[in-house]
Amino acid sequence: MANIKFDGGSINFDFSVSLVIIGGGACGLVAGLAALSEGIEAVVLERDETPRGSTFMSSGFVPAAGTRFQKAANVIDSAALMSADILAKNHDEADPAIVATLAEASGRVIEWLADDHQIPFELVEGFLYPGHSQMRMHCTPRRTGEELMSCLLNAAQKAELPILTEARVTTLHVDEDRRVHGISFERPDGSIEQIGCDVLILACNGYGGNPELIARHIPQMQQALYFGHEGNQGEAILWGEALNASLKDLGGYQAHGSLAWPHQTLISWAVMMQGGVQLNKNGQRFSNEHSGYSEQAAKVLVQPEQIAFNVFDTRIHEQCLQFEDYRNAQEAGAIKVFDSLDTLANELGLPTEAVLNTFREMQELQEHGETDRFGRGFTAEQALQAPYHVIRVTGALFHTQGGLEITSNGRVLDNQGHALPNLFAAGGAARGVSGSNDSGYLSGNGLLSAVVMGALAGRKAARSVAWHKA
Known part of the structure; x- marks a missing residue:
């Protein structure tokens, strides 16, 4: 239950800290680390036994422009180009x-x-995600959100960030x-326990x-x-x-058109961007698979x-x-391999002639x-x-x-456009950069808002604390 009580000026809290951060996913942890870098004490509150959040269930890719990782790979990128890509995808x-x-x-x-x-960030090379004009996805070596969360938790522990x-x-x-x-x-x-604070950051997705x-x-x-974290209950809203x-933009969301079914394992859209296609049970393609995995x-x-x-x-598989x-x-048995299109159609129960026609059309094009x-x-x-390799998939909602x-810099605005006195938000709690529906989502927008805005909000909130105490 998400409640507001107008008793803040009179309540005696069990203890107080300068900055409270609600949510222990990537956004909350990065915000806490950023606040510590400004010399401000912070505490992160997480509803789960182990901090995971939506980041844990993601691919863990964070888009960024102009990094040394890009330069080492001879990738020429800029903030202006990245901004243009984001705005083009969300139709401004x-x-x-x-x-x-x-x-x-x-x-x-x-x-x-x-x-x-x-x-341990590294650049994802070899292909572009839909809408990106340059390779700018940064990830940890295993390329999972689970690993990214583990790295952030290790960083929080070393920095002595209370969680x-x-x-x-x-x-x-x-x-x-x-x-x-x-x-x-x-x-x-x-x-029930209570904590007083000078500033609050909502990082609760x-x-x-x-x-x-x-x-x-x-x-x-x-x-x-719904293939997201069950704790995303909309308290911030x-x-x-x-x-x-x-x-x-409450109608904006990120979905994915490639969740292995019934295995419920996310299949990277790299499969499509490197040449793969999606067929329905009629043996036909039904879309431009390069438009974007969210829509x-x-x-x-x-x-x-x-x-x-x-x-x-096999080229794409490898x-x-x-x-x-x-x-x-692959270990779960979600990937099936067939030596011909006829065998593929027969084994999957698809109309053979429709499958053959689909591939003939692609060859002619x-x-x-x-x-x-x-x-x-x-x-x-x-x-x-x-x-031919085949994975049976379905579509799923990942996060809003x-x-x-x-x-x-993360300050929350009221209906008149005025900043609330000491409330910040970032990540999924805040308006993102994907527009009003599913088609505006550019790959990595979720973690861009979580990690980068988390850092910006954490630093600004810390400076707000310092100003408040001065």
Whole structure:
């Protein structure tokens, strides 16, 4: 339950700290590390026994421009180019000031985490994700969100950042000026504890796990599988409503059109970007697979039985073995291999002639240098060859992208455009940079908002504390 109590000026808290951060995912941990770098004490409150959040379930890719990792790979990138890519994907619906700020700060934040906190970032090379004009995805060696979270937790431990786990925040205590004076949180045994604070950061992600809010804001995904963290219940949205905060782009979300089914393992969209295709149960392609994996989820979900088949070849298979999630899918038996299209169709129960026609069409498009009716072209370099690899997949909702409207340093704004006195938000709790629907999501936008805005909000909140105490 997300409550607001207007008693902040009178309550006696159990203890107080300068900065409280609600949420122990990547956003909250980075915000805490950033605050510590400014010399301000902070504490992170996490509802789970072990901090994981949505980051744990992601691929762990953080986009950033102008890093030394890019320069080492001879990748020429800039904040301006990155901003242009983000705005092009969201059709200029996002706040351009925040987009520019995130792009400008992204390289510095990645290098700060690598240098000061030993996060072993490396550049993902070999292919571009939809909408990105340069290779700018940064990840840890295993290329999983689980590993990124482990690295951040190790960094937090070394920095002596206090993290209170199994602490579900239920109430914000505010005064009549909407200044937050502290919070109440519940322990697993039902006991209630209270912490006072000078400044509060909401890093508690979105509302993907709240069916009521999904029905209200994203009704088209009501029946979709939710493949996000169950703790994403939308507390930030509910607290914001009670404080008359401005809420933006609540219809924005990130989905994925390639979740192995029934194994429920994320299959990298690199499969599509390197030449793979998706067939429905009629043996036909139904979209431009290069448009983006977020909007592809809705396209998969309207296919027969809400199922599609990722079809690719050994070349792509070998390239995707660098992804741990893909290796996990292989170990789970999700990947089937067929020596011919006839065998593929027969074994999967697809109409053989339809499958053959689909591949004939792709070959003809390649030979004539033409695009298909969906706008996708085919090149000889990416032509699929037997044996064929197939993964049965479905579409799923991963996390929401709308939330509290913020300034470019994370200050929460009210409905009149004024900053609330001491409330910050970042990551999934805040309005992201993906616009108002699923098509505006550019690969990595979620962790861009979590990691980079987390760092910016953490530093600004720390400086706000210092100013408040001066």
